[in-house]
Amino acid sequence: MNADNHPLLEVENLKAHLTLDEGVLKAVDGVSFTIAPGQILGLVGESGCGKSMTVQALMRIEPKFARVEGKILFHPPRGLPVDLAALEPHGQEIRAIRGGDIAMIFQEPMTSFSPLHTIGNQIVEGIRLHRTSSRRAARQLAIEMLARVGISNPQQRVDEYPHQLSGGMRQRAMIAMALACEPSLLIADEPTTALDVTVQAQVLQLMRDLQSDFGMAILYITHDLGVVANMVDEVAVMYLGKIVEYTDVNSLFANPLHPYTQALLKSVPKVGKKQRTRLASIEGSVPVPINRPPGCAFYARCTKAIDGLCNTRDPQLVEAEAGHRVSCFLYQEEGEAVDEAENQGGHYAG
Ligand SMILES: Nc1ncnc2c1ncn2[C@@H]1O[C@H](COP(=O)(O)OP(=O)(O)OP(=O)(O)O)[C@@H](O)[C@H]1O
Ligand SMILES: [Mg+2]
Incomplete structure (x- = not known):
């Protein structure tokens, strides 16, 4: 709990309904959960159960034909609580939160990085938007973050383009970019699925280490129960847009x-x-x-x-x-x- 004893995020009866030619697709249909500061909540379920759509609705990056309803109460550590569901998806308020207090990492880092700019410039841009306007300080911070996520020779890597990095390195760089602004909530949507098993284990270990150092809460999306067992405190199991079971990780497995x-x-x-x-x-x-x-x-x-x-x-x-x-x-x-x-x-x- 934070200073006022609030959870960090309270999601209440969240819906994301998509209007398609075939009818209304209820991708997320009345989902409720809470995340305390520093807590790791896992959201699991088979492909198509609505995990990514939940995340998109939370961050207000849902598709144009989606209707988001319900409450997404975010209590930032500094500042007043805000209902993300009530914000304009392209407005300034959500943009100030996205990439700042709430950061996201995806399965495929190429969706986070533009191929046209160096990873350093992209990390620096985020830092300058959310933390410091000084270019020099932001670059220094970017290099430190790259080193922190285990990228060797960060002074040189910082000026490379995403395609010059291996898949595992790109994933680390994406984590560096997400954590550079010290978010209080990190949303991770299948961040290790595309990696081979060894690299996957390294990246998971890295995320656990960073979580204990930085203390951010994590919403961890995965279809892999092995990852759930190793990574999370509480689990919400999703099926067809609804949460069907919600408990701590030990009870879920036992x-x-x-x-x-x-x-x-x-x-x-x-x-x-x-x-x-x-x-x-x-x-x-x-x-x-x-x-x-x-x-x-x-x-x-x-x-x-x-x-x-x-x-x-x-x-x-x-x-x-x-x-x-x-x-x-x-x-x-x-x-x-x-x-x-x-x-x-x-x-x-x-
Ligand atoms: N852009 C879209 N247009 C139409 N339907 C969509 C779109 N995005 C998602 N859906 C549908 O919404 C439902 C939920 O999809 P979602 O991507 O959230 O699943 P998921 O749990 O993340 O699956 P996966 O494990 O494969 O990533 C599915 O029925 C999917 O087909
Ligand atoms: Mg998904």
Whole structure:
């Protein structure tokens, strides 16, 4: 908690609905979570469950055809709380926060770096925007950050272009750029997925070290439960735009409650097996959330589904055990269910 005992970020009923020719795609559909200062929250789930869209909505870099609703209350360490959901996506206020108090790293560093400018100039630009206007001080800081993330010969590397660096080096440079402005929240969207396993382990270790040095909170997005186990304090498991289970990392692995989480954990390769597969080894695949029928989103793939209940009513995320929330009828009274069709004003076509 910060000085006023507020969490750093409070996300409440966040929605990102995309208007497509085929209908409204509910990429993020009522997601709530909180991140305390210095805490690492993992957001996990299979491909297409809405992890990146959540991040885009938080940073207000959602596509033009997306409608963002809900509350994204950010309490910066200095300054007044601000609801990011209420800001103009291209306005000055969010631009002052993005890359400053909240920084982001992506799977593919080439989306963060422009190929046309040296990495040094790009890091310097961010520092001058958010921290100091002195070019000389900013350059010095950029070199220090490159050294800090383990880039050798940073005095020379600072003047190189992104394509001159290896994939692992670029990822380190992107982390340097993100941390140069000392963000209180770092959002990391699958930052190591594109790297080979050895480099991935190095970058993860680097992020852990930097987190303990800089003390920033991290929202860590991944489909890899191995990474979750090593990296995060709390975990939110996402399925079809909703959080289906939310607890601390130890409870999640020791006592997974949602049938989806249980299936995810079963699909993790056992220690000793070489290959780390993606999560999609659960039976069936993630449907596209357009005109989704009422009921639990996981119903079609769930081995424990109760017919007549799970396919008609929408389970709510409720505390099934202390500090352990799950949205599944196996753990709640029918009375806690919400009739999705009522909730949505009966717009379902499916
Ligand atoms: N620009 C877009 N146009 C249309 N649909 C989109 C767009 N971006 C995302 N979607 C859809 O929104 C849903 C959520 O996508 P999102 O990228 O957030 O998934 P994800 O969990 O990040 O997946 P991955 O693990 O593959 O990165 C998916 O159904 C996806 O097809
Ligand atoms: Mg993604």
